[in-house]
Amino acid sequence: MYNIIYSSLGVCASKGFFADGISAGLKKEGAKDMAFIYSEDECEVASVFTTNKMCAAPIRHFREMGNVKSNFIVINSKNANAMTGKAGIEDIKEVLSNSPLHVKNPIMSSTGVIGVRLPKVKIIEGMKLFDLRKRDSSSASRAIMTTDTFPKEISFNVKLDDGSSFNIGAIAKGAGMINPAMATMLCFITTDAKVSRAEMQEILDEVVKTTFNAISVDGDTSTNDTVLLLANSRSGAYDKEAFKEALFKVMHFLALEMVRDGEGATKLVTYKVSGARDDREAEIAAKALSDSLLVKTALFGEDPNWGRIASTIGASGVEAYEEKLKISFDNLCVYDRGEILFDAEMEKKCAVIMQHKKFTISCDLGVGEGSFKAYGCDLGHEYVKINADYRT
Amino acid sequence: MYNIIYSSLGVCASKGFFADGISAGLKKEGAKDMAFIYSEDECEVASVFTTNKMCAAPIRHFREMGNVKSNFIVINSKNANAMTGKAGIEDIKEVLSNSPLHVKNPIMSSTGVIGVRLPKVKIIEGMKLFDLRKRDSSSASRAIMTTDTFPKEISFNVKLDDGSSFNIGAIAKGAGMINPAMATMLCFITTDAKVSRAEMQEILDEVVKTTFNAISVDGDTSTNDTVLLLANSRSGAYDKEAFKEALFKVMHFLALEMVRDGEGATKLVTYKVSGARDDREAEIAAKALSDSLLVKTALFGEDPNWGRIASTIGASGVEAYEEKLKISFDNLCVYDRGEILFDAEMEKKCAVIMQHKKFTISCDLGVGEGSFKAYGCDLGHEYVKINADYRT
Incomplete structure (x- = not known):
């Protein structure tokens, strides 16, 4: 010890x-x-x-x-x-x-x-x-x-x-x-x-x-x-x-x-992918989420756009099925293997979670035992400002 | 005919x-x-x-x-x-x-x-x-x-x-x-x-x-x-x-x-990659450029940051060498196989090119015959604005 x-x-x-x-x-x-x-x-x-x-x-x-x-x-x-x-x-x-x-x-x-x-x-x-x-x-x-x-x-x-x-x-x-x-x-x-x-x-x-x-x-x-x-x-x-x-x-x-401290970042998001075919596929999916511009701008807008999360998982190339996927914001499950739990009330609750400086987006792919945690931030106006004219 | x-x-x-x-x-x-x-x-x-x-x-x-x-x-x-x-x-x-x-x-x-x-x-x-x-x-x-x-x-x-x-x-x-x-x-x-x-x-x-x-x-x-x-x-x-x-x-x-008409886009850029090991590698490199956030924000800022272009090619995973690469903005070569041609005067000329609505960034990798043309746009504040709150 x-x-x-x-x-x-x-x-x-x-x-x-x-x-x-x-x-x-x-x-x-x-x-x-x-x-x-x-x-x-x-x-x-x-x-x-x-x-x-x-x-x-x-x-x-x-x-x-x-x-x-x-x-x-x-x-x-x-x-x-x-x-x-x-x-x-x-x-x-x-x-x-x-x-x-x-x-x-x-x-x-x-x-x-x-x-x-x-x-x-x-x-x-x-x-x-x-x-x-x-x-x-x-x-x-x-x-x-x-x-x-x-x-x-x-x-x-x-x-x-x-x-x-x-x-x-x-x-x-x-x-x-x-x-x-x-x-x-x-x-x-x-x-x-x-x-x-x-x-x-x-x-x-x-x-x-x-x-x-x-x-x-x-x-x-x-x-x-x-x-x-x-x-x-x-x-x-x-x-x-x-x-x-x-x-x-x-x-x-x-x-x-x-x-x-990512350029202009206001939020630190953990992307927890589980249930992937293997750890490698979990890593691919988690990094696809942390890299997605559409996900990052939705975070900045504090918009619980779970559809973009599903779409990004789908686009990442890993084994995934609409009817096996679960998506949660912190402990709040918004989509459960084919069932859309997201409604007006849940949208409000999710928006509160997204106002935090730190939160977790979890995706259970439901196909295996692979898991990975990736970390990302949002992308806002500051990022554009910093990078549009970095050299000067 | x-x-x-x-x-x-x-x-x-x-x-x-x-x-x-x-x-x-x-x-x-x-x-x-x-x-x-x-x-x-x-x-x-x-x-x-x-x-x-x-x-x-x-x-x-x-x-x-x-x-x-x-x-x-x-x-x-x-x-x-x-x-x-x-x-x-x-x-x-x-x-x-x-x-x-x-x-x-x-x-x-x-x-x-x-x-x-x-x-x-x-x-x-x-x-x-x-x-x-x-x-x-x-x-x-x-x-x-x-x-x-x-x-x-x-x-x-x-x-x-x-x-x-x-x-x-x-x-x-x-x-x-x-x-x-x-x-x-x-x-x-x-x-x-x-x-x-x-x-x-x-x-x-x-x-x-x-x-x-x-x-x-x-x-x-x-x-x-x-x-x-x-x-x-x-x-x-x-x-x-x-x-x-x-x-x-x-x-x-x-x-x-x-x-x-990309969200908030102000420029249409053609990424012309030639001299790649094969067409597939040219495509990977060209798309890496058109997808790179750092390149896209530099375009928006009209900043001829050729270093980011070189870095993106290097990060794309295709066969590429610092001493074989050529980078041009339209017909203006800024980097020629190890030689940095970019100076204060050329920076001004490049900035003029980048003020245009349409221009071409060419990269000759100098390793083979592969070529591909990809098309992309810049990323500015409007993109963030549109996507931060798409659903509402």
């Missing part, structure tokens, strides 16, 4: 880790736009990246390094260093070799506009401002924001039965482009648990499926999606189950924070 | 066909909401329907009839008769058997809100108002509109070399839910060509791929999508190539009209 206790130190909760955010003049008006995460000890690194074929230079650069140990990540916002080809990778090498910092195999991560070369001089100057003794995770989490409206961080202390304990903490940025297959989302996780790279990678791959890969803001998958998990073993403590659960808690929390 | 000449009679261009629209009180304020298409002679019928598993009662009813000849279609808007189960089919049978009209194997087609039983009494009363001698295709095209802002119809007279000629005409409704795999789109096509059912079906299946299945407004596929093609052979004339070309012209025109 073990205890997982919330703490509020973000990536600096893990012993031996340092972080800070600074302004390098990439964003306007002195806003923070560069961050670092540093560990005194070398770390094992596990990673998950975008499936986008046009993956950005920082990801290619990381892959070129192979499975090396590292103790440093530098992150910039405002420029994604994507679609910049070999020059983009050369830019990273130049920036990192011009840094005055004594670090091991530094990793770079970027988010922002696609197709513009990295402003190398500003970034090199920015790195000179880094103070590796700083422990300001919040500042780092602010510096990596793009259209995020609030910073995202969390940490836990995990107490094991033998009296030992380890920490795990993270910062993340999300907002637009959040997609079932990852997104312009960056997440940096630190731990002082004593875990091997292989085991950490295996656990990360599993946890990402039900967390970052279960969320959607607009169904687009970015060029820069990155999850990096650094372990420096400082605590000497480890328990696989406890580590997995703590990692899930970290990633689940941050995933939902990203949806809640 | 043959000549295809535009005419303006819609479904009544074909000899022996009649049509009209009336108000049965389904829509507010006496707007037209029911239409018929009638042929004096029995017709062969070809059809394409939605791939949605929750397909609506009228489609199930039609399929139950088998490949019978028919000379009558009744269409209602405002109610989709979808998710209404067996009762929905019984409602159609009751409505049709209570009609005073002497017609053969009548077909019903519906569009509107999902999950509400058909208002049978109003519809039966409405059918009593039909005058089968009317030739008012425009009125029929108005009656089938839902969120469409203008009616859609077209017709052609096809003159063959031997002096014979035949006609082909259609009405359609589109707007929201328009999707690559069809949409809440209805299209009714009449012809007096002397064509067999099997050949007509084969041609229809082929033409639908590059017309109605190449357009997208919001990526959702409705429960009611229907294309019906009725041929009464009245002209005695036929030529396969001429028929196919005329049918393409009819469906292509109406498909683009639907995109142009």
Whole structure:
């Protein structure tokens, strides 16, 4: 057994880790736009990246390094260093070799506009401002924001039965482009648990499926999606189950924070699909719902348009039948295997549920045992406003 | 050889066909909401329907009839008769058997809100108002509109070399839910060509791929999508190539009209993908572009954000490489196989192109010979407004 206790130190909760955010003049008006995460000890690194074929230079650069140990990540916002080809990778090498910092195999991560070369001089100057003794995770989490409206961080202390304990903490940025297959989302996780790279990678791959890969803001998958998990073993403590659960808690929390902060989002909706032929079909149906423009705009309008939910399930391609489907808003069943329970009175009750900031739409397909939970948000005028003119 | 000449009679261009629209009180304020298409002679019928598993009662009813000849279609808007189960089919049978009209194997087609039983009494009363001698295709095209802002119809007279000629005409409704795999789109096509059912079906299946299945407004596929093609052979004339070309012209025109009238759309964009591994991959990439929320909102903002185009291609799953991709706005190449041509001056030129009502975004993937053209629109505030509160 073990205890997982919330703490509020973000990536600096893990012993031996340092972080800070600074302004390098990439964003306007002195806003923070560069961050670092540093560990005194070398770390094992596990990673998950975008499936986008046009993956950005920082990801290619990381892959070129192979499975090396590292103790440093530098992150910039405002420029994604994507679609910049070999020059983009050369830019990273130049920036990192011009840094005055004594670090091991530094990793770079970027988010922002696609197709513009990295402003190398500003970034090199920015790195000179880094103070590796700083422990300001919040500042780092602010510096990596793009259209995020609030910073995202969390940490836990995990107490094991033998009296030992380890920490795990993270910062993340999300907002637009959040997609079932990852997104312009960056997440940096630190731990002082004593875990091997292989085991950490295996656990990360599993946890990402039900967390970052279960969320959607607009169904687009970015060029820069990155999850990096650094372990420096400082605590000497480890328990696989406890580590997995703590990692899930970290990633689940941050995933939902990203949806809640989806561009212009006002609601966080859980799509719970059960009774599917298998888990894969449940996932397809749940993500079809969280991605559907018609469903998302109905949520924004607080319109309990269950017909669009049925239609989206039908269009998703999974095995489904009108006479086997059940649809509920929270615990209120509006359609039960061929019977339309939705009437004027129920419409009022549903509308009340939809006024909440959080609610669940459940669909039981009635054909098997498969289930999946996806998380999505509504789509309103703010989304259009933010995205119609993102670059300027 | 043959000549295809535009005419303006819609479904009544074909000899022996009649049509009209009336108000049965389904829509507010006496707007037209029911239409018929009638042929004096029995017709062969070809059809394409939605791939949605929750397909609506009228489609199930039609399929139950088998490949019978028919000379009558009744269409209602405002109610989709979808998710209404067996009762929905019984409602159609009751409505049709209570009609005073002497017609053969009548077909019903519906569009509107999902999950509400058909208002049978109003519809039966409405059918009593039909005058089968009317030739008012425009009125029929108005009656089938839902969120469409203008009616859609077209017709052609096809003159063959031997002096014979035949006609082909259609009405359609589109707007929201328009999707690559069809949409809440209805299209009714009449012809007096002397064509067999099997050949007509084969041609229809082929033409639908590059017309109605190449357009997208919001990526959702409705429960009611229907294309019906009725041929009464009245002209005695036929030529396969001429028929196919005329049918393409009819469906292509109406498909683009639907995109142009996509909910809140202000722009009609052609996505031309070439150099894909094969035609199928070109289609996937082109439709990914026309469906991408980030691309659509950038169009609305007249923001030449070519990075989002590259990212969407990369996320679509087709074979693509940063160093082989070319992206152009009309004839202006902004990204050429690794080289970013986009600068401040070009941005201005691109912005001018994007102010147009119609333009083309071309992507050459540089890996093979596959090509496909998809058609899409932008997504603006109006879309959100229309869909946030559709039912009320």
